Amino acid sequence: QVQLVASGGGVVEPGRSLRLSCAASGLTFNYYSMDWVRQAPGKGPEWVAVISYDGKYKSYADSVKGRYTISRDNSKNTLYLDMNSLRTEDTAVYYCVRDLGQWLMGYFDSWGPGTLVTVSA
Amino acid sequence: SYVLTQPPSVSVAPGKTTSISCGGSNIGSKSVHWYQQKPGQAPVVVIYNDSDRPSGIPERFSGSNSGITATLTISRIEAGDEADYYCQVWDSSGDHAHAVFGGGTRLTVL
Numbered sequence A: 001q002v003q004l005v006a007s008g009g010g011v012v013e014p015g016r017s018l019r020l021s022c023a024a025s026g027l028t029f030n031y032y033s034m035d036w037v038r039q040a041p042g043k044g045p046e047w048v049a050v051i052s053y054d055g056k057y058k059s060y061a062d063s064v065k066g067r068y069t070i071s072r073d074n075s076k077n078t079l080y081l082d083m084n085s086l087r088t089e090d091t092a093v094y095y096c097v098r099d100l101g102q103w104l105m106g107y108f109d110s111w112g113p114g115t116l117v118t119v120s121a
Numbered sequence B: 001s002y003v004l005t006q007p008p009s010v011s012v013a014p015g016k017t018t019s020i021s022c023g024g025s026n027i028g029s030k031s032v033h034w035y036q037q038k039p040g041q042a043p044v045v046v047i048y049n050d051s052d053r054p055s056g057i058p059e060r061f062s063g064s065n066s067g068i069t070a071t072l073t074i075s076r077i078e079a080g081d082e083a084d085y086y087c088q089v090w091d092s093s094g095d096h097a098h099a100v101f102g103g104g105t106r107l108t109v110l
Helices: none
Strands: A003-006 A010-012 A016-025 A033-039 A045-051 A058-060 A067-075 A076-084 A092-100 A107-111 A115-119 B009-012 B016-022 B033-037 B042-049 B059-064 B069-074 B083-091 B098-101 B107-108
Touching: A003 A092, A016 A033, A016 A092, A033 A076, A033 A107, A045 A067, A045 A107, A045 B083, A045 B098, A058 A067, A058 B107, A067 B069, A092 B042, A107 B042, A107 B083, B009 B016, B016 B083, B069 B083, B069 B107
Parallel strands: A010 A115, B009 B107
Antiparallel strands: A003 A016, A016 A076, A033 A045, A033 A092, A045 A058, A067 A076, A092 A107, A092 A115, B016 B069, B033 B042, B033 B083, B059 B069, B083 B098, B083 B107
């Protein structure tokens, strides 16, 4: 059974930084591309970033490009999201998700419980 | 940027059939995925690649995609189907690919 456990969320002031981690188990981690998807309170999901299975390709939503960095350590089965220059509108539950199917056409088949990031003064 | 348009809400009586649309430019050329989200839970994929069903998803859930509209159809509606539904595609029209979600449709079972 695939488990994706995100951690690192919390309350942070605008302009500050935060690093999210996602520990993956129950899957051959280095086989899969992985994504971060966030959901603001009362809103729908918003895709944040994708990283290829080997870490060589990354893409970001326009809303976070230049501020967020996605990375992975396949030796530790862990996905990361470094978030800088945080804004109040970044407040959301951040989900680590497995990306299944054809590259850049796939769907998100496994979602962890998510970690809440609150950006507030 | 690519936009997916869904109706905000649909209401349906138990036992009936309902369809939820997802509109987008030439969406028929893309693979569309559908997610169900119940309160306090993470989304769950119910249809992938336009019309495929993951294991464990009832046959009552089906999907289609053509032209400018993709459709999720749920037949023999049950109270447990009450949830928010989101469509999702990948857009590769820019220099980098982006995943896009529709705004969501709240399904209410009367």
